[in-house]
Amino acid sequence: MAGMTASTTNHLWSLQDVLGQGATASVYKARNKRSGELVAVKVFNTVSYHRPHEVQIREFEMLRKLNHGNIVRLFTVEELPSKQKVLVMEYCSGGSLLSLLEEPENAFGLPETEFLTVSQCVVQGMNHLRENGVVHRDIKPGNIMRQVSEDGKSVYKLTDFGAARELEDDEKFMSIYGTEEYLHPDMYERAVLRKPHQKSYGVSVDLWSIGVTLSHAATGSLPFTPFEGPRRNKPTMYKITTEKPVGAIAGVQRMEGGPIEWSYHLPHSCQLSQGLKVQLVPVLAGILEADQERCWGFDQFFTATTDILQRQPVHLFSLQHAVAHCIYIHHYNTVSIFFEEVASQTGIGVQQQHLMYLGHDLLLEGSMKVVNLPHTSPSQPLILLSYAPEVNTSLPSREPETPIIPSRFEVNADYNFSKVIVGVVHQYLRIVRLLHTHRELLLQGYYSYMMRLRSECGEAMHSIAMVTVRLQSCRSAVHRIHTLDPYTAENQDTTHNSQRLQLVHEHLPIYTAGIQEFQNRLDQLQIEQAKLAETLANEKSCQKMEMLLQKIIAINQHYRKDRLTGKLAYNDEQIHKFEKIHLSSHIKRVKCLFREDCVQRYKELLASTRTWSSVMLEMQTRLQDFCSFSTGLLADLEMSEQRQNKAMDRMLYTLQSKGAGQQPGITPRDKDQMVSRMHHLKEEMEILVRELQCNNNIIESLGVVNSAAALEPSLA
Incomplete structure (x- = not known):
């Protein structure tokens, strides 16, 4: 094959367009002479013809037999003028x-x-x-x-x-x-x-x-x-x-x-x-x-x-750990199995897991299928909160190892070193981007966590308002019963009940102040979070690392030319040595940027989030306790109202069935007025009970996450 090109009847290629070479053949990028379609041609050399004939034709036969999207297709077999065989195959543009x-x-x-x-x-x-x-x-x-x-x-x-x-x-x-x-x-x-x-x-x-x-x-x-x-x-x-x-x-x-x-x-x-x-x-x-x-x-x-390949990846970011996870699970598995896989990878028990997505709570039933989970990615994962204390302890990736720069001038050694360094700095850049993404996820996740607690504070304040209204109703009813009938045996119980209601009434402002303190603390945390988010948005660490990488790549390309040149002239050798000094300086800047800027800022954020997590976990625990307490208190107040209704029924029955003369100082006219007032009071209480029951159901629907010890004596 003389010249720089070769061809068969239907295909043409340049001998410089080599795609690969082996002991028995070379592969070139070729074109169809009529259509210009790109193909790959495998041209066998003279060595290949020393093999047994059955070995020579084996590849042709194999490729004709195989037909699959993940096997390179054989289009045809052609010959060069020298009678050498040429396999015309599918061209793959991405190389090997x-x-x-x-x-x-x-x-x-x-x-x-x-x-x-x-x-x-x-x-x-x-x-x-x-x-x-x-x-x-x-x-x-x-x-x-x-x-x-x-x-x-x-x-x-x-x-x-x-x-x-x-x-x-x-x-x-x-x-x-x-x-x-x-x-x-x-x-x-x-x-x-x-x-x-x-x-x-x-x-x-x-x-x-x-x-x-x-x-x-x-x-x-x-x-x-x-x-x-x-x-x-x-x-x-x-x-x-x-x-x-x-x-x-x-x-x-x-x-x-x-x-x-x-x-x-x-x-x-x-x-x-x-x-x-x-x-x-x-x-x-x-x-x-x-x-x-x-x-x-x-x-x-x-x-x-x-x-493995049939599993669905679900990206997850454990907020308190500051660790990204990818859970590989079958789409037909249930969410319960998914929770178990999360526990296995994160160490956070199923009962302690709470998921958020795009800033909102992700409420999942255990019987749901994994296929119904929202689409996730490394930059948009599910956020995992833990209801138990957790600690973030390490960086998401270790610092890459950097080889020592060759001290002596040697073209091949310098080129090989620079090539390795390009790969190492790519790894540095990858970790810097990962640290940046993790910081974004931490700030976004804790912002969502703060907003969630703020919402729980609002629900707690609403619960206090509901308790206050119901408490006032009960206290009013107790007072009116006592006023209507100061002589009955019910009066002792009513007085004792009134004392307990008074105790709850005195403690409600303390709960209100506690919730307001939580809200104020959340305001401070959100101000801190906003400042850190603004700082992160204005950071240029990734861009700086990218610029350093480009400078190191340029030196590597220069060294590649020097290697191809062979022995360098004096001036070229001096330039080569100056570039080596620059390369050493760039490597130092890469390490400095990574350690003193990216890693340091990441560690500072981790320290802040550890404080936030501790404060917010305490808030959440106390809010859950209050939720349990307020739900129980509303139930106690409802029971107290029922007891008062029964007491009123008994009083009404006594007044109606017994004469006024049996009770000294009560005239028939007073008795009629008392009965009328009691009927009116009972109707008012029944209307109030129906109105409050609707709001009580709303409180109960929030659910009780943890059983809390009663903060006050039971009113039942």
Whole structure:
């Protein structure tokens, strides 16, 4: 193929538009000669023709057999004038998963939504392979292509079936294919270490490769890394993968000849939520198992991953803890199960949980389905309040580790360092944005909490007003009964009742003053909250970090050119060294901005919210106690009215059934007037009771959250 272009009968491409290269073929971006449609062409080199004929045609046959949205489509097979075979395939505009992971912003792994997309596409593509009895044998990020749709969403597709072959679950094979970092340890031993053995391999070798690939996508790094890397320390690489304890999902050697540090969980630096990590880790542990007998089978893998991918994420922010959570739960589960999952992740018991959404109480019945929960996101989660004392203790993420800047001038070392630093500063920026979001959620959440308590104060004042009206009615009735009939035996009980009513009457102003004190304290807290919210709105920490990142990226790009240039002229070398000084200065500013501005302000807000939380929890407890007390008091007053009605009935019956002469000093005319007044009083009280009963029902409908000890003696 002379020149800079090549073509077949129907397609044309530039030899500079290389999408990927391997031992037996190269892949180029090409165009249809008639329509201009973009395609990918895989051009086999002369080395590929030294393979057995059945191996040469295997990829064609495999791709013709497979037809799935998560597998790169084969359009046709064409030939160059030299008779070399060319596969014309679907072009994926987003490059490979490997190229995505090599972007600095993904140095610590993909964002959660993108990782889930990768997982779903890989699982669906692999399921299609297994349905067709195909083992891929070279699963890795470089063989997972990314198609970007018009709405910006990704679709990932398996490609490169040159190593694939038909193999059922119970069949084995002996030949070696694959990329060493992603190879099953048994294959690695024979292919990389060149140790002869008679082991055969089954379909589980694909599961190992999937495990390494998913781990790489989640963390940005290979899970098993010896000191100086897997390509330079192959024996230790094999040792790590074969001596890995059961349940471990990563092993790292940090110094030459040093011990292996085993991990049983995903690192804090990756972008996945704790809720997803809990679901994912058992899957990785199950398929990253060197012993083929202990390794999961595809059925178990598909069952577990499908279960994860079918779950609905519900974003939650625990206000008093200042911690964001993502609860992965099936849409058909009940809210009761959701509450239990929340308790499991947050440590807040079901009975202590109270949810708010967009500033309003979210009242949920346990029998409701999770699908009916409102839509949530990291910036618009459900806010979780706890009715128990809680403490916020830590930052949402740790400060990234920064490598030491090379002291000596060396073009390649400086470029590699600057590339790493770009990824690290992307992580700094991500955490700064997270701190900013958490501060917004804290301020919004506590504002809603304050407004909720203010509403409860209003309800308490309304309750006091209701008690006052009913109390006045009871006291008036007691007084009138006593005036009408000072001689009856009922008078002693009436006098005792009057004393208790007087005691309640004297205490009501104290309750009123207490509620007003709460309202005044809430006013002060809201002023503090408003000032902090205004300060946050005017902060420029994120913008400053973004500017520092852009400056560091510019230096990295300059160093990339220097690396391509090779040996630098004197002046270029001096510029390179000056840029290194600037790079060191930018890194110091990044750390200073992070520690002395972002983290410090976040800690100050946490200190304020701890005070707010303590004050508001005390308010809430006392308001709940008062709510219980006032509800009980209204019931006691109602019972007191009923007793007074019965007393009046007995008095009326006595006056009507006995003559006036039996009671000294009462004339028949006085008796008639007394009976008339008592009838009138009873009618008035019955009307008042009916009017007050409606308001009493409103008070009772507020519900009693906690049983409180009675603040006054019972009136019953």
